Amino acid sequence: STKKQRTLVFSVAGATRRRAAPSRPVRGCHRAFLHHPQACGFVVRRLSLFQTNRRKGPMAMEMRARESVGMSEDLTRAISPYATALHDAFLHSHCSSCFRKLPSQPPYAMSCMLCCSVQYCCSDCLSSDREMHSSSGECCFFADHLKKASPSYITEGTSDVRASLRLLYFLEMHGLVSSDSINRSSRIGGLSTIGIREILEVGGEVAERILKGSMLMSSARKMRTQTSVVFSNGLTIEIVTLWVVMINSVEVQIGDGWDLGIAVYGPSFSWFNHSCFPNASFRFVLAPPNEDSVSDKSEYRAVPASKGVAQDAWHAWQFEEGSAHALGKYGPRVVVRCIKPINKGDEVCITYIDLLQTRVLFSC
Numbered sequence: 208s209t210k211k212q213r214t215l216v217f218s219v220a221g222a223t224r225r226r227a228a229p230s231r232p233v234r235g236c237h238r239a240f241l242h243h244p245q246a247c248g249f250v251v252r253r254l255s256l257f258q259t260n261r262r263k264g265p266m267a268m269e270m271r272a273r274e275s276v277g278m279s280e281d282l283t284r285a286i287s288p289y290a291t292a293l294h295d296a297f298l299h300s301h302c303s304s305c306f307r308k309l310p311s312q313p314p315y316a317m318s319c320m321l322c323c324s325v326q327y328c329c330s331d332c333l334s335s336d337r338e339m340h341s342s343s344g345e346c347c348f349f350a351d352h353l354k355k356a357s358p359s360y361i362t363e364g365t366s367d368v369r370a371s372l373r374l375l376y377f378l379e380m381h382g383l384v385s386s387d388s389i390n391r392s393s394r395i396g397g398l399s400t401i402g403i404r405e406i407l408e409v410g411g412e413v414a415e416r417i418l419k420g421s422m423l424m425s426s427a428r429k430m431r432t433q434t435s436v437v438f439s440n441g442l443t444i445e446i447v448t449l450w451v452v453m454i455n456s457v458e459v460q461i462g463d464g465w466d467l468g469i470a471v472y473g474p475s476f477s478w479f480n481h482s483c484f485p486n487a488s489f490r491f492v493l494a495p496p497n498e499d500s501v502s503d504k505s506e507y508r509a510v511p512a513s514k515g516v517a518q519d520a521w522h523a524w525q526f527e528e529g530s531a532h533a534l535g536k537y538g539p540r541v542v543v544r545c546i547k548p549i550n551k552g553d554e555v556c557i558t559y560i561d562l563l564q565t566r567v568l569f570s571c
């Protein structure tokens with residue numbers, strides 16, 4: 208039974224695997240992950256949690272309740288993604304645009320004629336995703352560059368690279384990528400890039416994945432873009448974007464518990480911090496805006512904590528999220544909901560991990 212307890216079920220890119228847990232239990236969620244850097248795909252994506260003290264980090268963001276909120280009430284509207292990518296295992300069963308199951312009856316699914324790797328449930332989804340799929344380099348990635356990937360990269364899944372290609376295209380389209388922006392604020396598109404230098408310096412599995420993935424990205428993007436951005440610290444835009452996806456993306460889960468893929472949202476979702484005792488949770492809405500009951504007009508009831516820079520940035524990102532809404536019209540949207548009564552001014556936290564799994568291994 209000791210052996211059983213020390214085995215942690217984790218999932219990377221939709222596959223469930225088992226790895227040995229650390230030799231001793233650890234206290235506190237952040238330390239726990241430090242000892243489980245490879246524990247699960249989700250945790251790996253949130254790894255920089257543990258390189259930094261968020262209270263002291265440069266311009267660390269957190270969300271606080273603007274008013275008192277009762278249990279089960281929504282704190283946000285349905286937020287559209289900046290970028291999404293299905294896990295490889297679902298590319299032939301789910302729509303790459305809206306993430307819904309592909310139809311089993313006529314009219315059948317449609318696929319990209321060039322790479323034949325992405326499928327869509329209807330012509331609306333196909334046309335809404337066409338530009339993103341092709342101009343981001345994702346189509347080239349499937350058609351050509353994936354052949355150059357190492358077998359381990361393919362086995363572990365390519366959704367992080369594809370989400371990064373898509374995110375980068377979104378950010379470029381909105382003029383949000385410049386060496387100046389990142390050098391000044393350690394952010395792109397409002398999203399934290401904190402911890403990238405440290406993770407590369409330390410090396411190891413995650414660093415290797417970032418470096419290999421960024422090379423695949425550059426090679427796929429070369430067909431489409433003439434420009435390449437290298438920051439003053441020598442990091443390329445592909446490296447930084449891949450890292451942004453790793454620490455800001457969430458697994459898109461549907462009712463029956465499958466992790467279909469990953470999504471990156473703007474600040475109104477990404478600025479929620481993690482707690483092992485969260486007062487909020489989140490859910491996904493797969494239906495297009497006009498087909499669901501969640502309003503995308505309702506007010507945000509959780510807003511960035513600090514005044515000044517955070518507030519200014521917040522208003523700027525609200526605008527970008529309007530664009531995300533137009534671009535990712537059919538992508539899975541996320542809604543944050545209150546799960547304990549929250550008082551005005553309280554920090555609102557979600558959990559980044561599966562608390563049921565990790566509770567066995569450590570106490571917070």
Ligand SMILES: C[S@@+](CC[C@H](N)C(=O)[O-])C[C@H]1O[C@@H](n2cnc3c(N)ncnc32)[C@H](O)[C@@H]1O
Nearest residue numbers: 255256261267268399454455477478479480481
């Ligand atoms: C998705 S972002 C959350 C918003 C972030 N605070 C920001 O300034 O953009 C995830 C990052 O926030 C920080 N963070 C979130 N929750 C944390 C926690 N409980 N303890 C320490 N750092 C945390 C980590 O740096 C992590 O990589």
